[in-house]
Amino acid sequence: MSKSGIKQVAALCGVSPATVSRTLSNPDIVSEKTRDKVLKAVELCGYTPNRFGASLRTQKSGNIVVIIPDITNSVNAGIIRSIENAAAKVGYSVLLGDTQRDPEKVKHYAAMVRSGQVDGILLFSHQFPFDLKEDSSLLHHLPPMVNSCEPLALDNICKVMINNTAAAKMAVNHLLDLGHRRIGAITGNMDAPSSQERLAGYTQALQEAGIEFSVELVVDGNYQIESGKLGATKLLALHNRPTAIFCFSDNIAVGAYSALYEAKIEVPQQMSIVGFDDTEFSGYLNPPLTTVHQPLIEIGQQCMRLLLAQLNAKPISNKYVELPVQLIIRNSTAKISH
Template sequence: MAILGIRDIAALANVSPATVSRVFSTPEMVSKKTLNKVQKIIDEVGYRPNRMGASLRTRKSGNIVAIIPDITNPVNAGIIRAIEQGAQSAGYSVLLGDTQGLEEREQHYAGLVSHGQADGLLLFCSRIPFKTDPNLPLMEQLPPMVNGNERIDSDEVIQVAVDNVAAAKAAINYLISLGHKRIAAITGPGNIASSNERLEGYQLALNEAGIELDSALQLEGEYLVQSGMDCARQLLLLPQRPTAIFCFSDDMAIGVMKFLQKQGFVVPDDISVMGFDDINYAKFVTPSLTTVHQPLHEIGSTCIELLLKQLQGQKVEPGRRYLPFELKVRDSTGKAPE
């Protein structure tokens, strides 16, 4: 086999091209096991690095990739703005990758970093878009990267988010304090980590209050206004309707309120509605929406700050950084009807 470059060595050693580059440039940053593995391949094929190519590879592209499932979602607006501001102040441009939740698109945009068209990656989904070897340290196989909002099940990844379990639990505890016992939950898609965390918080709060879980009150939505309307219709058909509905996004909560009002229900006198996110227009709908405030701008600014530190050669410890949430009590929630 004719060896063409570092990517070929990486493929044979089953590591990332970045790891092979570190073997040549900063071997002290590579674990002994990985170093020996890559060096063995290099010796076997007689590879010698192209110094001119190496010089080109170390040149900065000046780009950062942000992989976002849906750039039209209002939740992402504040995050994207903060990323742009932080990146531009440091001399970087941001390449936005709208993946529509598709894994192949995530891998495509992540490939811009692997191919040297971008220097780092901001990842707002719960999958790592690179092939990795489970027998090697994960961080050594990844480029400079920060994960935001969606949990990746690894302590080796730098992550920024709110504590979704605690936030959902606080929301339900507030509704319980108003006397509500039949509290419905309209979740996000089941393959989204943050939705599953919020469901956990919802169930924990009910269990701790001694309120029996009712599966008929848990519906899976799609983080869209229409999805909220559709789920509200199903909940109104139940023999015993909920007195409060907790939606895992503000868009769905607004859809729920719109449908309830069309059916002649008064929010919150008949049914209370609570959202999650605190998007810009949550306080402008009628009635104004009680919701869980996520510090979206701070999430974006923290993500870009941690990525820039890595690009500047600073060591950043992996693990989760939780930012504070806040319960925004407005007019869409009230005491449970007698």
């Protein structure tokens, strides 16, 4: 069967190409008789509309790009899965923009909106993805875009976020409630707003409890497992070691568990641990990890909802959506022992 275009189909059933197009994209405006005729011919030819032709005419690609630092991170993966689901439901395809934290790749993927390759952008980065010097009008005529997880320092942009500060505070307060006074922290990448905010939450919680902030108790991590192991090792080496550690990600907690295991320190009897993310495995760690649950599915859905509104030029009542988090208390935290 040779390649069948809309013309072949039209010829086969004796109508114009226009009618075939209408039948497929707007069936209601064509009479039932011709509709059946056309549909039959379409079936017979195995005709699928060519995307290029349609896109060229409509100036819509039907694609969106999700720009995200690392798809291997399970938080990111969970969000992307949710996005893919939501996008598929409304007929969009998702292009994967895994950037490996390379600023150039961020720009590269964002530029796809200029060439028409994608219609909109889901940006999980705090880096502004365009060269303003190249087209300064961009700041005022931004393409359809929503920003999530790592907030951009710009306020006319749709965002879906969690309140990292409040979440961190909640986690630390839990430890305080259990009687802990020396609470360590292992951070994420400190250039990431999320990590800065979590640190702020940690600090505030201590302050409100009247506990003096101690520099030695917060060690730099990067959200990865290994940094958790290193960080915990450092905290353990402290002259006056903490009785609890707030890990800025579940990955960090895994690393911390490993360090504690090797040091033969029991969780939670000798050390309480709190994580962040509630990734799938956190309930299966030994002991199961107390952690802050992030609503990955809702994040993806809200991102898609806001992007879709922009794509369809619908009004958006609220550009900033904040999703609730939840502290999941498992067995990695316990009352301080005396």
